[in-house]
Amino acid sequence: MMPKRTLWWEDGAVYAIGGALGAMGLSFLVVWDVLMGNTLTDGSQRFEWLVVGDFSLTFGIWIDELTALMLVVVSVVGTLVVFYSGGYMHGEGETRRRYYAEICLFISVMYGLVIADNYLLMFIFWELVGLCSYLLIGFWYERPSAASAAKRAFIVTRVGDIMFMAGIIILFKYVGSLDFAELFHGTGTSAVPTDMMVLSTALIFGGAIGKSAQFPLHEWLPDAMEGPTTVSALIHAATMVKAGVYLTARSYPLLVQAPESLVFVACIGGITALVAATAALAQNDIKRVLAYSTISQLGYMTLGLGAGGYLVIHADTAAGYSAATFHLMNHAFFKALLFLCAGSVIHAVGTNDMRLMGGLGKVMKVTSLTMLIGSLAIAGVPPLSGFWSKDEVLAAVWHAGDFDPVFFVLWLMGMATAFLTAFYMFRMWFMTFAGQPRSAYHAHESPRIMTVPLMVLAGLAIGSGFALFIGEGFESFMAGSIHGLLHGAEHGSLADLAVGIFTDPLTYLTLALAVGGILLAWKVYYVPGFDRSVFAKGVNGRLQRALENRWYISKFYDDLAVKVVYALSLVADAFDRHVIDGIVNGFAYLGGNTGNLIRRLQNGNVQRYTGLIVVGICLLLILVLYVIPWGGW
Amino acid sequence: MIPIEYWLVFSSLLFVVGAYGVLTRRNAIVVLMCIEIMLNAANVNLVMFSSYHSALHISVDPSGQAFALFSIAIAAAEVAVGLAIILSVYRRYQTVDVDKINILRW
Numbered sequence: 001m002m003p004k005r006t007l008w009w010e011d012g013a014v015y016a017i018g019g020a021l022g023a024m025g026l027s028f029l030v031v032w033d034v035l036m037g038n039t040l041t042d043g044s045q046r047f048e049w050l051v052v053g054d055f056s057l058t059f060g061i062w063i064d065e066l067t068a069l070m071l072v073v074v075s076v077v078g079t080l081v082v083f084y085s086g087g088y089m090h091g092e093g094e095t096r097r098r099y100y101a102e103i104c105l106f107i108s109v110m111y112g113l114v115i116a117d118n119y120l121l122m123f124i125f126w127e128l129v130g131l132c133s134y135l136l137i138g139f140w141y142e143r144p145s146a147a148s149a150a151k152r153a154f155i156v157t158r159v160g161d162i163m164f165m166a167g168i169i170i171l172f173k174y175v176g177s178l179d180f181a182e183l184f185h186g187t188g189t190s191a192v193p194t195d196m197m198v199l200s201t202a203l204i205f206g207g208a209i210g211k212s213a214q215f216p217l218h219e220w221l222p223d224a225m226e227g228p229t230t231v232s233a234l235i236h237a238a239t240m241v242k243a244g245v246y247l248t249a250r251s252y253p254l255l256v257q258a259p260e261s262l263v264f265v266a267c268i269g270g271i272t273a274l275v276a277a278t279a280a281l282a283q284n285d286i287k288r289v290l291a292y293s294t295i296s297q298l299g300y301m302t303l304g305l306g307a308g309g310y311l312v313i314h315a316d317t318a319a320g321y322s323a324a325t326f327h328l329m330n331h332a333f334f335k336a337l338l339f340l341c342a343g344s345v346i347h348a349v350g351t352n353d354m355r356l357m358g359g360l361g362k363v364m365k366v367t368s369l370t371m372l373i374g375s376l377a378i379a380g381v382p383p384l385s386g387f388w389s390k391d392e393v394l395a396a397v398w399h400a401g402d403f404d405p406v407f408f409v410l411w412l413m414g415m416a417t418a419f420l421t422a423f424y425m426f427r428m429w430f431m432t433f434a435g436q437p438r439s440a441y442h443a444h445e446s447p448r449i450m451t452v453p454l455m456v457l458a459g460l461a462i463g464s465g466f467a468l469f470i471g472e473g474f475e476s477f478m479a480g481s482i483h484g485l486l487h488g489a490e491h492g493s494l495a496d497l498a499v500g501i502f503t504d505p506l507t508y509l510t511l512a513l514a515v516g517g518i519l520l521a522w523k524v525y526y527v528p529g530f531d532r533s534v535f536a537k538g539v540n541g542r543l544q545r546a547l548e549n550r551w552y553i554s555k556f557y558d559d560l561a562v563k564v565v566y567a568l569s570l571v572a573d574a575f576d577r578h579v580i581d582g583i584v585n586g587f588a589y590l591g592g593n594t595g596n597l598i599r600r601l602q603n604g605n606v607q608r609y610t611g612l613i614v615v616g617i618c619l620l621l622i623l624v625l626y627v628i629p630w631g632g633w
Numbered sequence: 634m635i636p637i638e639y640w641l642v643f644s645s646l647l648f649v650v651g652a653y654g655v656l657t658r659r660n661a662i663v664v665l666m667c668i669e670i671m672l673n674a675a676n677v678n679l680v681m682f683s684s685y686h687s688a689l690h691i692s693v694d695p696s697g698q699a700f701a702l703f704s705i706a707i708a709a710a711e712v713a714v715g716l717a718i719i720l721s722v723y724r725r726y727q728t729v730d731v732d733k734i735n736i737l738r739w
Contacts, residue, residue, distance in 0.1 A: 605732060
């Protein structure tokens with residue numbers, strides 16, 4: 001049955017848009033305060049939540065530069081996505097009520113996550129965003145693939161959540177508090193032994209591995225594309241998956257006390273960036289390409305944070321930290337843009353498969369142009385935003401190579417990823433918008449409610465990179481949130497920064513790789529006559545098959561789940577059936593059989609009873625009068 | 634005075650005779666009679682100890698005899714109740730054979 005047609009502003013859309021706009025207004029007031037230098041972290045606004053004996057849980061609000069950045073990202077992307085949903089979800093009829101309720105819940109708990117001032121409150125919101133992700137991935141729950149993708153996302157991220165919880169439990173055991181104010185400032189964590197600090201920070205980062213889809217828990221994110229594209233844009237590209245990066249950035253004061261964890265963070269980031277970028281090369285689903293691209297870019301951020309920690313320790317500079325958070329913001333804008341463009345394309349064509357698209361550039365001018373801007377931004381072409389932040393991240397990793405050679409390897413992986421990113425993004429763009437249509441469809445440009453958010457986001461994707469040069473510069477702004485870790489670091493002038501970027505040969509190397517990737521994609525997927533069957537010949541086609549099967553990681557998990565977990569379940573089932581039930585049933589049989597035996601004594605014959613009483617009394621008398629005195633007791 | 638052992642042997646014999654009757658006879662009325670015999674064995678003991686108590690302490694202490702009288706009164710009441718039960722059992726089952734009246738076991 002087709003859903004009942006309603007107008008686009010009905011079924012809760014107005015309330016959702018109003019709420020998102022109101023929240024955006026309030027966030028901008030807060031961000032303005034932070035920009036003016038008024039941080040609200042003095043701890044005066046704290047509420048008591050739970051009192052047990054002389055222990056009490058309190059919660060409050062923690063606003064600093066990092067929070068301000070996240071507030072900008074969540075509010076801008078959230079509001080634009082809610083607007084865009086008005087057009088994209090139009091055909092869903094009354095089920096949009098559920099959609100808007102869930103998406104508003106998600107936006108509100110995301111705000112809660114970024115302003116929480118202790119790990120416990122943060123963990124609660126952390127679980128709630130996971131819940132919203134589950135609900136929205138499974139929005140079309142009638143489809144078995146959507147329902148199982150939702151379950152998979154929830155269960156896989158839960159692995160990370162448990163690590164996160166274990167990490168904060170360790171902290172709580174030694175410090176007795178989970179408030180940022182106590183953990184981050186002064187000597188709050190002096191009671192934690194070094195090895196425990198490494199363990200707990202690594203476990204907290206484990207939460208980020210799950211939520212931010214880092215290797216090896218990244219396979220849930222491509223499956224999460226079963227949800228509506230707006231959800232993919234908001235939750236699985238721009239905001240929720242950033243929660244893991246945010247958590248890692250927020251835990252910096254703890255991470256710099258455990259350099260081993262920083263290396264772990266950086267390695268996970270580097271591996272994720274490269275593995276996901278290679279997997280993106282061979283996907284044919286437009287949203288899956290973007291999903292792997294998201295994972296890869298999240299890997300960049302994590303890599304930048306890991307390297308940035310080394311820079312904080314050894315070079316006393318916030319360069320890596322600010323680069324990673326800068327990339328977080330830029331990526332939120334251009335990846336939301338790319339997803340919403342993909343949504344516009346899917347809305348027009350009715351399929352996700354790029355092999356059935358082609359030639360859309362002629363009919364969807366706004367979408368193709370904005371998507372081109374997004375692709376150029378993510379590929380790192382100046383002066384779009386991705387160029388500035390990706391270059392900063394790679395520079396930070398290169399710089400960290402001075403202190404630990406492992407960062408040099410990670411830098412090479414990052415450079416390779418930069419090349420691959422440019423290639424697969426333009427492969428996608430050419431396959432979608434260039435050439436001739438490869439299937440019969442009547443594409444049309446999307447309505448204005450969808451294209452206006454695209455244009456706004458395209459403007460942000462072009463312009464947000466220049467935040468690097470606004471005011472005293474992005475780096476000195478972000479350094480404010482970790483100023484306790486820096487010891488009077490000198491910030492170079494912004495002119496020096498710009499000159500530094502454009503005189504550094506590494507910048508041109510990155511740029512050359514990006515342009516090379518774009519040209520290769522142009523050669524392979526745009527210029528006619530290129531024989532693509534050479535891919536199938538490489539390493540006897542094994543490489544292509546491995547890429548198409550996403551390095552068999554997903555298959556590995558499925559096999560693990562099917563074989564190992566099923567075998568374990570069989571063992572557990574046998575144990576339950578025979579040992580646990582055996583004990584319970586054994587006691588029951590023991591009682592029953594004993595009763596059957598003993599009831600024979602109770603035969604109702606009064607004289608038998610009397611006889612037993614007499615015999616018993618005689619025995620007792622013998623015992624008391626003869627046996628006990630004889631024994632001398 | 635009759636030596637105390639005589640009394641004790643006498644009351645023991647009386648008790649054992651009663652117990653034997655309770656254990657072996659089938660007729661509920663005979664069982665009730667045997668219970669009376671056992672009770673009277675106890676009464677004989679009470680009276681006997683009472684008189685020896687007075688003789689040994691050279692004082693008159695009738696509390697033992699009071700106990701015996703009390704016990705006899707209760708035995709009379711008990712017989713009344715017991716006979717009433719036997720009568721109603723007889724009306725219900727047309728028998729006073731204690732081997733057949735065994736459904737109280739459950």
